[in-house]
Amino acid sequence: MALHFELVTPERLLRSDEVYMVVVPGTEGDFGVLEGHAPFMSTIRDGALSIYASANAQPETIAIEGGFAEVSATGLTVLAERAG
Structure with a gap:
C-alpha cells in the first residue's frame, strides 16, 4: 500500500x-505520515520535507517554507508558502 x-x-x-x-517539519515537531495515518491538520515551519519512495529508500528532501499539512483519508497534502 x-x-x-x-x-x-x-x-x-x-x-x-x-x-x-x-x-x-511541523511547528510542534517533525512528524511522519504513512498510509492509514489518522486524519489531522498541522502548521509547518521552515525546514526539509523528507520523502521516502519505499521502506528502505534514502529520502529525497525538499526545502519548504511555512504553510499547512493535512492528513486525510485520501492521503497527505502539504500546502507550502514556498518549496524548492
Whole structure:
C-alpha cells in the first residue's frame, strides 16, 4: 500500500505521487505520515520535507517554507508558502 502525497504552493502543484512515507517539519515537531495515518491538520515551519519512495529508500528532501499539512483519508497534502 502507498500514501498519496501532494505538495502544493500558491503558484502550482509541485508533486503528486504515491510514496511510502513523508516526514513533515511541523511547528510542534517533525512528524511522519504513512498510509492509514489518522486524519489531522498541522502548521509547518521552515525546514526539509523528507520523502521516502519505499521502506528502505534514502529520502529525497525538499526545502519548504511555512504553510499547512493535512492528513486525510485520501492521503497527505502539504500546502507550502514556498518549496524548492
